[in-house]
Structures are given as C-alpha cells and as structure tokens.
Amino acid sequence: MINALWNNLDYAASIVLFLIGLYAVIAKDNLIKKFMGLNIMETAIFAFIVALGVVDGGDAPIMGEGARAPFTNPIPQALILTGIVVAVSTTALALSLVIRIHKQCGTIEADELRELE
Amino acid sequence: MKKALVSALLILTAIPLLLAVGQLPPHGSAKSPAYEHVSAYYLEYGAEEAGAENIVTDVILNYRGFDTNGEVTVIFTALAAVMGVLLLGRESRHPVEQPTYPPSIVVRFIVRLLAPFIAMFAIYVILNGHVSPGGGFQGGTILGALAIALTLVLGENEARRLIPEGARPWLQAAAPLTFVGIGLAGLTDVGVYLGFPTVETLTWVRTMWLLMLEIGIGLGGAVIISSIFWTMEGER
Amino acid sequence: MSQVFDIVLLLLLITCAVAVIRSKDLLAAAIIFSAYSLIMCIIWQLRGAPDVAMTEAAVGAGVTTVLFLVTISRTVRREK
Numbered sequence: 001m002i003n004a005l006w007n008n009l010d011y012a013a014s015i016v017l018f019l020i021g022l023y024a025v026i027a028k029d030n031l032i033k034k035f036m037g038l039n040i041m042e043t044a045i046f047a048f049i050v051a052l053g054v055v056d057g058g059d060a061p062i063m064g065e066g067a068r069a070p071f072t073n074p075i076p077q078a079l080i081l082t083g084i085v086v087a088v089s090t091t092a093l094a095l096s097l098v099i100r101i102h103k104q105c106g107t108i109e110a111d112e113l114r115e116l117e
Numbered sequence: 118m119k120k121a122l123v124s125a126l127l128i129l130t131a132i133p134l135l136l137a138v139g140q141l142p143p144h145g146s147a148k149s150p151a152y153e154h155v156s157a158y159y160l161e162y163g164a165e166e167a168g169a170e171n172i173v174t175d176v177i178l179n180y181r182g183f184d185t186n187g188e189v190t191v192i193f194t195a196l197a198a199v200m201g202v203l204l205l206g207r208e209s210r211h212p213v214e215q216p217t218y219p220p221s222i223v224v225r226f227i228v229r230l231l232a233p234f235i236a237m238f239a240i241y242v243i244l245n246g247h248v249s250p251g252g253g254f255q256g257g258t259i260l261g262a263l264a265i266a267l268t269l270v271l272g273e274n275e276a277r278r279l280i281p282e283g284a285r286p287w288l289q290a291a292a293p294l295t296f297v298g299i300g301l302a303g304l305t306d307v308g309v310y311l312g313f314p315t316v317e318t319l320t321w322v323r324t325m326w327l328l329m330l331e332i333g334i335g336l337g338g339a340v341i342i343s344s345i346f347w348t349m350e351g352e353r
Numbered sequence: 354m355s356q357v358f359d360i361v362l363l364l365l366l367i368t369c370a371v372a373v374i375r376s377k378d379l380l381a382a383a384i385i386f387s388a389y390s391l392i393m394c395i396i397w398q399l400r401g402a403p404d405v406a407m408t409e410a411a412v413g414a415g416v417t418t419v420l421f422l423v424t425i426s427r428t429v430r431r432e433k
Contacts, residue, residue, distance in 0.1 A: 007143045010144055027120050032425065033379070036421070047393065050397060053156075060402070072402060078177045082177070082187075086191055093195050099424055349420065
C-alpha cells in the first residue's frame with residue numbers, strides 16, 4: 001500500500017488537506033476560523049480534481065507553434081475554473097454574514113452564540 | 118476532550134480514504150479513462166471548431182458554455198445577497214472623507230504610479246485569453262484588485278468615482294446580461310441557445326463571438342468584486 | 354530532482370494548512386492562508402495547468418485574503 005500511495009502522492013496530499021480543513025470546521029469555535037477551514041477543504045478538492053487530469057511530461061493545452069503532444073486534460077481545468085468562482089462567492093457571502101452577526105450579537109464564538117438565546 | 122475525539126475520528130476516516138486513493142489509476146498515465154474519449158476529441162478538433170487556441174477557454178465558453186452562464190449568475194447573486202445582508206436596516210451612509218490611517222507616502226506614490234500599467238496588463242489578459250493562459254475572469258479580478266488598492270490609497274470617495282453612479286447597476290449586471298444576449302443571438306442564428314455560428318471557413322467569426330463573451334465576463338467580474346469590497350468596507 | 358521539489362512543495366502545503374488552523378491571531382492566519390494559496394498556484398503551474406494557476410493566484414491572493422482582512426478589521430482580532 002505504501003508503494004501505491006507513493007505513486008499517487010498528489011491524491012494522498014489532497015486527502016490529508018481535506019481532513020485538516022474538516023477538523024477546523026468541526027472543532028474550532030471561532031466563525032472566521034471555521035470559514036478558513038472551509039476554504040482549505042475547497043482548495044484541496046480542486047487540487048484532487050486537477051491532479052486527475054495530469055499527464056507525465058504533459059504540456060499546457062494551448063495549440064500554437066510550440067505545442068507538443070501529450071497535453072494535460074483540459075476538462076478538469078474547466079470545471080475547476082467555475083469551482084473557484086463559486087468558492088469566492090460563498091466566502092464573500094459568509095464573511096458578510098459574520099460581520100452582521102458581530103454587529104447584532106457582539107460575539108462571534110459559536111459556544112457563546114449558542115448560550116445567547 | 119472534544120478535540121481529541123474529533124482527531125481520533127478523522128484519523129480513523131483517513132485510513133479507508135487513503136486505501137481507496139491508492140487504487141486509482143496511477144497518477145500521470147496517459148491511459149486513464151478520463152483522458153481517452155471526450156478529451157481526445159476536444160484536443161484534436163477544438164481549435165477550428167470553436168475558434169480559440171486555448172482549449173480550456175474553448176471548453177468553458179463553447180462546449181460547456183451553459184456552465185459558465187450559471188457561474189456568472191452565481192457571482193451576481195452573491196453580490197445581491199451581500200448587499201441585502203449588509204445594507205438593509207442601515208442608517209444613512211456615513212461619508213468617509215479620507216482613510217483613517219493613511220498609508221505612508223512611499224506606498225501612495227508607488228500605487229498611483231503603477232495603476233495605469235496594472236490596468237493595461239489586466240486588459241491584455243482579458244483580450245488575449247484565447248491564445249494564451251488567461252481569460253475573462255482572470256483579467257476582471259485583476260481590475261477589481263486594482264480598484265481595491267486605489268480605495269486604500271485615495272480614500273473611498275475618490276475611488277468610487279472610477280465607476281459612474283448611473284451606470285453602476287448596468288455594469289454590475291454586465292456578465293449575466295452579456296451571456297443571455299449572446300445566447301439569444303445564437304438562438305436566432307443557429308437555432309440552439311448559446312450556439313455558435315457554424316460556418317466552416319469563417320473561424321474569425323467564432324473568435325469574435327468568444328471575445329464578446331470574454332469582455333462581458335471581465336467587466337462584470339471587475340465591477341462585482343469592487344462592489345463587494347465597497348459594501349463590506351463601508352460598515353463602521 | 355524535480356520529484357524532490359514536488360515533495361518539498363507538498364510538505365510545505367500541509368505545514369501551511371496546519372499553521373493556519375493552529376494560530377490564535379486571526380491576522381497571522383489570514384496572511385498564512387494567502388501563502389497557502391500561492392503555493393497551490395505554483396504546484397498547478399508545475400503540473401501544466403496555467404489557466405487554473407492564474408485564477409487561483411488572482412482570486413486567492415487578491416480577493417479572498419482582502420475579504421478576510423476586511424472582516425477581521427470589523428470584528429475581533431484574536432481568537433479566544
């Protein structure tokens with residue numbers, strides 16, 4: 001198994017990053033720290049999907065004069081471009097909600113918010 | 118106690134995930150199933166059929182154009198939601214004359230010196246997105262970041278004049294409106310929503326179609342990112 | 354030689370992620386998050402995905418970090 005993981009090092013690193021982000025979302029109390037963990041989870045999944053399309057010795061998929069086969073797979077890259085835009089949209093909305101919560105309740109720790117009502 | 122329990126559970130989850138990942142087709146092989154069928158067609162016929170030499174731009178604006186339509190709608194909805202959360206129930210706007218902690222004179226001078234060059238580079242990235250890495254959204258983000266830097270240096274009142282007040286709602290909605298407009302033009306021309314004109318020899322017509330879409334996404338993205346920053350920053 | 358470089362970059366990525374989680378000063382966490390985004394961009398450029406790398410560099414260092422800094426300036430600075 002160690003040999004199989006050594007060949008697929010990119011995939012293993014993205015799984016480890018995903019679990020680190022998940023730990024931050026579950027176990028940390030501060031709301032901003034939870035959103036940083038969510039962002040780390042999202043970029044880990046982007047790294048996993050782009051790594052699915054990498055070819056050894058591959059070039060960027062741009063036709064022109066100096067292009068040689070083989071090329072990296074262009075479809076995962078197109079998916080991830082849309083994914084990055086969606087990630088930044090959710091981050092913007094989440095952080096503006098945090099600002100509003102702080103203005104209204106005075107605190108952004110999850111356990112204090114739970115005892116507030 | 119809670120953190121130790123969560124760590125133990127996550128390490129227990131990691132083991133079957135790592136076992137599963139080890140059995141995927143080896144990283145970097147050219148025979149993986151994701152590479153054989155559709156990507157080979159796009160790499161071979163994409164350049165003449167879709168009008169761009171950058172195959173990724175090809176895929177996101179022509180072959181999978183509907184996904185990009187959804188993406189620009191998502192970021193426009195995020196702007197509407199941010200304004201709704203932060204602006205409703207606020208009293209009148211407090212006019213901000215100058216930045217509360219003005220940066221030092223070196224920073225002010227360098228930002229004002231570099232601003233035209235950054236704008237020129239951003240426009241280059243937008244317009245060259247079909248022959249080199251880049252594209253609409255990348256250039257739009259660079260323009261938005263330039264507006265943010267100028268806000269920090271010049272103060273919010275001066276920087277807001279970069280985007281005129283009357284045109285601001287139309288510019289914020291530029292990206293979804295461009296997509297719908299070009300989609301309807303494709304509907305009347307080819308018969309399919311977001312269809313490209315399929316005349317065989319005129320590749321430059323398809324390239325012009327792509328460029329209009331990219332300029333729409335670029336301008337819309339820039340104004341949306343600056344507006345999100347100005348809405349979040351105007352809170353006191 | 355390039356494989357050593359790959360392994361060093363991946364280890365640096367995991368170290369940055371752990372440092373973001375464990376730091377109690379939120380401003381330091383935001384800056385380390387920007388460095389994490391930059392290392393991810395370099396890894397993608399080395400793998401042959403320049404479009405994704407440019408988008409991640411522009412969005413990660415330009416937009417997400419700025420939004421985090423605006424939020425930290427309007428709320429708390431240290432985590433309890």
